[in-house]
Amino acid sequence: MYKLLLFLPFFVKEVIASNLAVMRLVFNGKVSPVIESVNVEQLAPFQAWILGTFITMTPGTLTIEYTSSHLIVQFLDKNSVQSFYSSFYRKFIKCC
Numbered sequence: 001m002y003k004l005l006l007f008l009p010f011f012v013k014e015v016i017a018s019n020l021a022v023m024r025l026v027f028n029g030k031v032s033p034v035i036e037s038v039n040v041e042q043l044a045p046f047q048a049w050i051l052g053t054f055i056t057m058t059p060g061t062l063t064i065e066y067t068s069s070h071l072i073v074q075f076l077d078k079n080s081v082q083s084f085y086s087s088f089y090r091k092f093i094k095c096c
Contacts, residue, residue: 003095003096004050004095004096006095007091007092007095007096010091010095011054011058014058014087014088015057015058015059018058018059018060018061019059021059021060021080022059022060022076025060025076025077030077031076031077032076032077032078033074033075033076033077034074034075034076034077034078034080034081035064035072035073035074035075036072036073036074036075036081037070037071037072037073038051038055038070038071038072038073038084038089039069039070040069040070040071041068041069041070042093043093043096045068047096048066048068048071049066050096051071051089051092051096052066052071054088054092055071055073055084055088058088060075060076060080061073061074061075061076061080061084062074
């Protein structure tokens with residue numbers, strides 16, 4: 001639980017950055033939703049649930065379904081998927 005508290009400042013920064021990215025996508029008319037399967041096999045069920053909740057709370061993303069091994073997530077564009085894996089997901093795995 002302590003490690004999760006360390007993740008919160010990063011999460012707040014990501015929410016702010018996501019708000020700006022979503023605003024830019026909408027104003028430019030470049031929204032092209034992508035559905036991606038995110039592997040959560042290495043996470044405990046509670047950790048996967050927390051990750052899915054954080055994803056849904058971040059603008060431009062939505063967790064559609066949760067299974068014991070995957071989260072099905074909708075992103076607003078392909079760049080959001082790459083950004084998610086290179087930053088958000090990696091930081092969450094390291095922290096939690």
